[in-house]
């Protein structure tokens with residue numbers, strides 16, 4: 273048996289046919305073009321899914337979909353999605369895609385799906401209690417307890433990016449202030465490095481910041497290094513808070529930024545020190561599956577749904 277996994281993101285939609293061992297047999301990707309609205313995005317998901325179903329050599333048993341936002345996993349319904357996908361809130365994604373694909377469809381939050389992938393064949397393989405954190409434009413979280421995703425009473429568990437890290441701090445698109453994601457997302461790193469620049473060309477993105485931080489001793493490089501250090505220290509504090517709240521076996525950190533630069537060791541050491549001071553320990557691991565975690569995890573959700 274094989275499974276169709278789909279990962280809907282703010283910029284791209286990815287899909288793959290995945291076998292029972294987590295191997296990707298066929299894959300496809302298309303831009304989301306979210307600004308064109310819900311129907312256009314649904315149309316692209318249908319097209320991508322159908323093209324993959326046609327390429328599968330063996331019958332596809334079920335489809336799993338990861339989507340941003342708060343997802344009613346039981347009904348396959350998008351309760352709420354932020355501004356990255358205009359009009360996405362209220363979509364009956366499960367029903368829409370079941371009609372289009374003719375196979376059972378299961379829908380979950382995108383970070384939940386990614387964490388299922390990491391638990392299956394990635395960094396959290398064999399772990400029964402772990403937390404997954406993704407650092408991108410925003411900060412996402414997913415909690416696995418006793419080997420199962422903990423989705424919360426209102427499907428909102430794991431929204432750790434909007435926990436307050438600096439009370440009264442930076443305004444956040446969610447409506448709150450001082451949310452963690454305003455300080456520890458990969459997007460926040462560029463902003464924070466630019467705050468330390470005076471009269472220099474602004475950093476264009478995280479690669480630019482980290483490259484500057486790693487090289488040279490000029491003012492621009494110093495601003496980058498300071499930005500990276502403050503960002504890393506805030507992230508370490510945030511991880512310590514999460515460790516205190518949930519005491520997971522490990523925290524798996526994903527997002528493209530985890531593969532860039534020297535800051536990882538500093539993060540591990542600072543978080544360990546923060547926890548040690550509170551008589552706790554912490555284990556932080558880099559996610560393994562990279563950008564395909566969501567697709568593989570969505571396929572895993574589809575696979576588990578068939579086992580009941």
Ligand SMILES: [Zn+2]
Pocket residue numbers: 433434444445446447448449451
């Ligand atoms: Zn927020």
